[in-house]
Amino acid sequence: GAGVSQSPSNKVTEKGKDVELRCDPISGHTALYWYRQSLGQGLEFLIYFQGNSAPDKSGLPSDRFSAERTGGSVSTLTIQRTQQEDSAVYLCASSLQSTGGVYTIYFGEGSWLTVV
Amino acid sequence: DQQVKQNSPSLSVQEGRISILNCDYTNSMFDYFLWYKKYPAEGPTFLISISSIKDKNEDGRFTVFLNKSAKHLSLHIVPSQPGDSAVYFCAASAGQTGANNLFFGTGTRLTVIP
Numbered sequence: 252g253a254g255v256s257q258s259p260s261n262k263v264t265e266k267g268k269d270v271e272l273r274c275d276p277i278s279g280h281t282a283l284y285w286y287r288q289s290l291g292q293g294l295e296f297l298i299y300f301q302g303n304s305a306p307d308k309s310g311l312p313s314d315r316f317s318a319e320r321t322g323g324s325v326s327t328l329t330i331q332r333t334q335q336e337d338s339a340v341y342l343c344a345s346s347l348q349s350t351g352g353v354y355t356i357y358f359g360e361g362s363w364l365t366v367v
Numbered sequence: 368d369q370q371v372k373q374n375s376p377s378l379s380v381q382e383g384r385i386s387i388l389n390c391d392y393t394n395s396m397f398d399y400f401l402w403y404k405k406y407p408a409e410g411p412t413f414l415i416s417i418s419s420i421k422d423k424n425e426d427g428r429f430t431v432f433l434n435k436s437a438k439h440l441s442l443h444i445v446p447s448q449p450g451d452s453a454v455y456f457c458a459a460s461a462g463q464t465g466a467n468n469l470f471f472g473t474g475t476r477l478t479v480i481p
Binding site: 358 | 412
């Protein structure tokens, strides 16, 4: 597709269940980012992948959160044993490169997660 | 701790008038600032940026002003149009090192009244 694609667009899950959120970046983009926005908060950086380098996981809020990127393209963000405070919109973004201008990042539409 | 703050959650402006969206930051190391615009059910899209070596950057109807001493920036939209109605996020980074070092504000919802 032409843009960053995320699925599911909406997910309601019970507390304690695991969820997987998928991101398909723009073709050819080497950098991929995950952000989340909780109610009343700004966008919070979670994790960043750049090519074959080790990911920057510095933003992950707990060890219940993990992400992988297979083949340098599609990424999956996994949240284990979900808690109500995990409810947020999870945004994926990609860019051609990670340096030389942060304005080159393109966001997907987000996955709205509600933990009940 | 929010390093980038947008203290006005919402703003309403009449069509044709000026919209002024404000943003404050606390980290004096920030030297690159961006504004993103977000429509409902869409991801944020880049709007305009400014480097700390400048105090103003203009792009059509959009102008961003930076006051480093006050750690304050603002986005001016003149004239405002109904299509400008969206949530506007301010973001800052210490160097253009990628979106993993971007700090976002909480956003201001702008409504332009026809």
